[in-house]
Amino acid sequence: MTRDQVEQKFTVCCRLVLDHRLNEAFLLLTDLVAEARLADLSLELEELKITYRNLLSYTFRGVRDPQRSRIYHSLIISILELSDSIKQNALIHSGTRTQLLKREMEKVIETARDEATRNINEIAFQQELADALFGISLNGTRERLPEESVLIPPRMFNFIWLSDKYTEDDLHLIQTIRRSSSLPWHQKSLVVSAVTLSALSCFDEEKFLLLSDFYDDRQQGTWQRAFAGLILSLYHYNGRVALYPRIMERLEAYAADKRFGQDLERLFIQVIKAKGTEKVTQKFREEIMPDIAKIETKLKEKLDLDNILPQDYMDDKNPNWEQLFSDSPGLLEKIEQMSELQMDGHDLFMGTFSMLKHFDFFNEISNWFLPFYRENETLLSSMPSDEDFDREAFLDALENAFYMCDSDKYSFGLNIRFLPAEQRKFMSGMFGMEAENLKDISEEERLLNKPEGEAHAFTQYIQDLYRFYKLYPFRAEFGDMFKASWNIQKSTFFNVALPFPVIRRRLGEFLFEQEYFDHALEIFQMLLDNQEAGDQDIYEKIAYSYQRKANFKEALGYYLKAELFGTNRMWNIKKIIYCYRMLKDATNALEWCLEAARIDPSDIYIHTQAGNCYLDLMTYDKALEHYFKVEFLAPDNTKVLRPIAWCAFTAGKLEIAANYSKAILAADPGAHDYINAGHLALSRGDKPQAIAWYKKSLELKEITFEKFLSVFSHDKPYLLQNGVEEEELPLLLDYLREILA
Numbered sequence: 001m002t003r004d005q006v007e008q009k010f011t012v013c014c015r016l017v018l019d020h021r022l023n024e025a026f027l028l029l030t031d032l033v034a035e036a037r038l039a040d041l042s043l044e045l046e047e048l049k050i051t052y053r054n055l056l057s058y059t060f061r062g063v064r065d066p067q068r069s070r071i072y073h074s075l076i077i078s079i080l081e082l083s084d085s086i087k088q089n090a091l092i093h094s095g096t097r098t099q100l101l102k103r104e105m106e107k108v109i110e111t112a113r114d115e116a117t118r119n120i121n122e123i124a125f126q127q128e129l130a131d132a133l134f135g136i137s138l139n140g141t142r143e144r145l146p147e148e149s150v151l152i153p154p155r156m157f158n159f160i161w162l163s164d165k166y167t168e169d170d171l172h173l174i175q176t177i178r179r180s181s182s183l184p185w186h187q188k189s190l191v192v193s194a195v196t197l198s199a200l201s202c203f204d205e206e207k208f209l210l211l212s213d214f215y216d217d218r219q220q221g222t223w224q225r226a227f228a229g230l231i232l233s234l235y236h237y238n239g240r241v242a243l244y245p246r247i248m249e250r251l252e253a254y255a256a257d258k259r260f261g262q263d264l265e266r267l268f269i270q271v272i273k274a275k276g277t278e279k280v281t282q283k284f285r286e287e288i289m290p291d292i293a294k295i296e297t298k299l300k301e302k303l304d305l306d307n308i309l310p311q312d313y314m315d316d317k318n319p320n321w322e323q324l325f326s327d328s329p330g331l332l333e334k335i336e337q338m339s340e341l342q343m344d345g346h347d348l349f350m351g352t353f354s355m356l357k358h359f360d361f362f363n364e365i366s367n368w369f370l371p372f373y374r375e376n377e378t379l380l381s382s383m384p385s386d387e388d389f390d391r392e393a394f395l396d397a398l399e400n401a402f403y404m405c406d407s408d409k410y411s412f413g414l415n416i417r418f419l420p421a422e423q424r425k426f427m428s429g430m431f432g433m434e435a436e437n438l439k440d441i442s443e444e445e446r447l448l449n450k451p452e453g454e455a456h457a458f459t460q461y462i463q464d465l466y467r468f469y470k471l472y473p474f475r476a477e478f479g480d481m482f483k484a485s486w487n488i489q490k491s492t493f494f495n496v497a498l499p500f501p502v503i504r505r506r507l508g509e510f511l512f513e514q515e516y517f518d519h520a521l522e523i524f525q526m527l528l529d530n531q532e533a534g535d536q537d538i539y540e541k542i543a544y545s546y547q548r549k550a551n552f553k554e555a556l557g558y559y560l561k562a563e564l565f566g567t568n569r570m571w572n573i574k575k576i577i578y579c580y581r582m583l584k585d586a587t588n589a590l591e592w593c594l595e596a597a598r599i600d601p602s603d604i605y606i607h608t609q610a611g612n613c614y615l616d617l618m619t620y621d622k623a624l625e626h627y628f629k630v631e632f633l634a635p636d637n638t639k640v641l642r643p644i645a646w647c648a649f650t651a652g653k654l655e656i657a658a659n660y661s662k663a664i665l666a667a668d669p670g671a672h673d674y675i676n677a678g679h680l681a682l683s684r685g686d687k688p689q690a691i692a693w694y695k696k697s698l699e700l701k702e703i704t705f706e707k708f709l710s711v712f713s714h715d716k717p718y719l720l721q722n723g724v725e726e727e728e729l730p731l732l733l734d735y736l737r738e739i740l741a
Contacts, residue, residue, distance in 0.1 A: 001035055003094040003477060010087040017079050018239040022052055025079060029086060036090035041082065048078055077243055084202055088164050097474045102162045109159065117173055151187040152177075157366035160194035164202040166210075174210055178217065185221040186371035188214070192222060193369035196229030200236055200479070205244050208233060212250050221371060224457040227263050228465070232481055234493045242492050254497040261503040266455050268488060269510055270462045275482055276514070277347040277466060347463050349408050350470070356411035357471050368468045372406040374399050379410065384417045388425040402456035405463035489522045501527060508541075517545040536565040543575065552582040570599060577609050586616035604633050611643060620651040638667060646676060650718045654684055671702035675711055682732075683722035694736055705740070709733070 009032050016025040026049055033042050052075060058065055065071075092099055163170055177183060177191050192214050199207035211233065214226030234241055234251075241247050254260040361367050361378055370376075374395040383391050394416070398409050416424060469480045488494045488507075498504060508523035524542045543558035556579035563572050573596045580589035590613035596606045607626040614623035624647045630640045645660035661677050669677075678693035698708060712733070720726055 001090060001094070003091060003096055006032070006036075006087055006090045006094065007479070010083060013083050014080060014240070017076055017083070020076075022076075022079065025083075026052070029079075029083060032086055032090060036086070036093075038086060038089050041086055041089065044082055045086075048075065048082065051075055073243065080203070080240060080243075084164070088202055096477045098162075098477045101158055105155075105158055105162050108155075109163075115155070117176070151183060152190045152366075154364050154366045157190060157194045160191060161197045161201070161365075163198060165204050166206045171206055171210070175213070178210075178214055184373070185219055186373045188219065188222045189225045189371045190366060190369060192225045192229055194366070196225075196232060197478075199229065199233040200481070203237055203240065205247060208241070208244075208247050209250070221457060224263075224267075224454060225461050228267055228458065228461055231264065231267055231493065235484070235486070235488065235491055236479075236481070238491045238493075248492075248496065251493055251497040255499050258500060258503075261498050261500045263454075264493075264498060265503050265507055267458050267462070268486070268507060270455075270458045271482075271486060272510070272514055272516070274347060274462050274466045275486065277350050347405075347466065349404060350463075350467070353408040353411045353467075354471055356415050357407075357467070359411070359414045361410060361414055362472075365472070367410070368407060368472060369464060370406065370410070372399060372409040376410075379413045382414050382417055384421075384424055386421055386424060388421065402460070405460040405467065407464045407467045485519075487519050487522070489519060489526065501530065512541055512545065515548070517548050521545045521549075536562050536567060539565075540568070540572065547575065547579065552579045555579050556583065570596060570603070573599075574605060574609075577606075581609065581612065586613045589613050590617065602633060604630055604637075607633070608640070611647075615643060615647065618650075620647045623647045624651065624653075638663075642673070642676075645680075649676065649680055649683070649722070652722060654680065654722065658684070671697040671700045672711070673697075674700070675708070675715075679715060679719060682724055683719060687732075691732070691735065691739075694732075695739065698736075698740060705737075 009028060013025050013028045013032070016022070016028065026045070029045055030042075033039075033045060051071075055068065055071060055075070059068065092103065160170075160174065166174070174191060174195065177188060180188075192211065195207055195210050195214075198204070199211065208230065211226045211230040215223050215230055217223060217226075241251075374380075379395075383389075383395075395413075398404075398413060401409065404412070466482055469475055469478060469482055472478070504523055505527060508520050508527065511517075511520040511523065521542060524538050524545070528538055528542070539558050539562035543555045543562060546552075546555035546558065556576065559572055559576045559579060563569070563576065573592055577589050577592045577596070580586075580592065590610060593606055593610035593613055596603065597610065600606065607629045611623045611626035611630065614620070614626065624644065627640055627644045627647060630637065631644065634640070641660050641664050645657050645664060648654070648657035648660065657680055661673075661680055664673050665677055674693045674697035678690045678697065681687075681693060682690035694708075697703070698705060703711075712729075716729065719729070
């Protein structure tokens with residue numbers, strides 16, 4: 001079986017178990033065991049079947065068993081965990097790169113574990129020696145011992161990632177890493193990412209608790225990654241985590257810690273922004289790059305690139321800059337808008353750096369998750385040795401560039417040696433200036449106790465994950481978490497660990513602004529259900545969400561509730577009118593139009609809708625009054641000419657209709673405009689002109705002759721009302737057929 005087939009059957013099986021459809025799950029597991037030839041697991045499966053049959057038999061024979069609930073709960077967990085084993089064993093022969101790595105790792109698993117333990121112990125010993133002899137700290141500083149080796153080698157990362165269920169020895173090793181005061185934060189973060197990948201690959205209660213422990217430590221740079229891994233795993237196994245008391249105890253404890261809610265808010269917002277990366281990249285590619293291409297030649301001419309770097313170029317401004325952008329109107333504004341998106345945590349570099357993931361560095365899966373640190377030997381060895389290239393300034397700026405994720409920093413750093421010397425010099429100077437600016441920003445955030453630093457860590461890590469799931473050469477072997485709907489309002493951790501209405505409200509507002517109306521609706525409804533009376537803003541946003549989902553009946557109900565607050569009335573009434581019109585209720589829509597007109601007699605929208613309502617109700621004189629007001633209030637609005645001409649025609653005011661029809665035909669007429677002109681000419685007795693206009697409407701090819709006949713049939717009563725003889729109409733249509741043949 002292929003990987004996808006195994007994963008699909010496993011997902012269905014878990015869903016059946018969680019829906020308490022155990023017999024169906026047993027049938028699916030039996031087929032999976034047979035297809036994958038897993039004879040060693042078939043016995044365990046049969047034992048679970050027997051246990052379940054006995055439970056059913058005792059229950060419906062009337063045997064009372066006080067332990068039944070406990071046994072049933074334990075049985076469900078056992079089936080799920082057996083499903084885990086069946087899936088992992090079935091995947092072994094799928095031929096994927098991950099499984100090849102796993103099979104190799106299983107051959108040396110004991111050696112890898114011993115090597116990891118020795119490595120950690122050696123680091124601790126080196127730290128103690130350094131402290132005693134030199135007073136050097138390896139934790140959180142840039143000082144390091146000579147000839148420092150890789151602390152968490154790829155084999156250790158793979159060992160932690162590819163272990164399905166952690167043994168006591170595995171847990172001891174990872175907890176030793178977590179508690180180590182010798183290991184730098186970036187090495188612990190690498191372990192956290194390995195645990196996260198492992199948790200998403202195979203459920204293990206201990207992995208959740210490990211991630212929770214790393215999160216609780218609050219070691220800067222590491223806890224954010226642990227929190228992201230914890231939330232990703234909780235969401236991935238949403239229906240399952242409630243079965244495990246130790247996980248639920250942690251979540252219940254977090255319910256009393258407001259920091260958890262704030263962390264979840266920051267992380268979730270960044271995940272949603274990451275999901276919109278393709279849209280942002282497309283906007284950059286389609287709206288900005290074409291304009292930049294237009295001015296590329298002008299840039300070379302106007303900026304004199306060969307001489308653009310005088311001694312004081314840091315302070316010198318290009319006098320032609322604004323004139324340059326005038327050649328592409330709106331480009332400067334678009335660039336500023338994209339810069340604001342970037343500073344707000346949106347991912348603008350995905351398209352750019354996707355081209356720079358070809359280095360050997362990225363052949364190793366662990367490097368996709370490696371936090372950027374300037375002492376990285378691979379990075380340092382790739383730095384050019386030009387005298388004009390300020391390596392320290394470049395690394396300093398790159399390390400502090402919060403708007404770039406770690407993966408892109410490595411791409412940039414590894415690529416710098418391939419740039420021409422002049423460009424490297426320019427980069428060095430530019431990054432030196434950038435470093436000073438970023439230091440000022442960081443110091444300001446520290447003094448003001450701002451949380452932006454934590455938010456930046458979330459941003460960078462989520463973008464690293466996004467690149468892994470979208471760009472890693474073997475990404476098809478991993479379920480893409482960014483394709484999930486992320487409706488966290490339905491998740492266990494949201495409902496158990498996030499009782500704070502203010503944070504829930506902010507999440508709902510963010511989803512609303514990002515136009516995730518389904519998700520926002522559910523959060524707003526939760527807020528409404530948990531308070532005695534909602535505020536007007538919530539009612540309006542619930543209504544608007546339903547409106548955007550084209551559920552006008554529900555939208556109307558909430559707009560009417562919002563109207564009871566008595567504020568923001570004109571906006572609210574306009575929405576009520578719109579909903580009534582979409583529900584084809586012209587009578588009630590008109591009633592609200594007249595109410596709004598009393599509030600603001602000069603509102604163009606209200607008069608337009610009032611005219612539309614009267615038109616629907618076939619009260620054409622009244623409709624004309626309101627359309628005339630629209631024309632008076634907005635003389636440049638030519639779209640109102642059509643309903644005026646039509647209402648005048650249907651009301652028998654042919655001269656008025658003729659004047660407006662003339663203006664319409666002089667502008668940009670369509671097929672229906674020519675049909676209406678034909679009706680008017682026919683009503684005024686000018687049959688040749690009527691035929692000419694009808695013929696013109698069909699020559700435009702906007703409508704078929706069958707559609708023309710349908711429109712003509714609908715309009716027939718108004719023709720008769722304006723004095724056209726009924727017996728002439730079939731003759732006219734036959735004549736049209738003849739001249740068009």
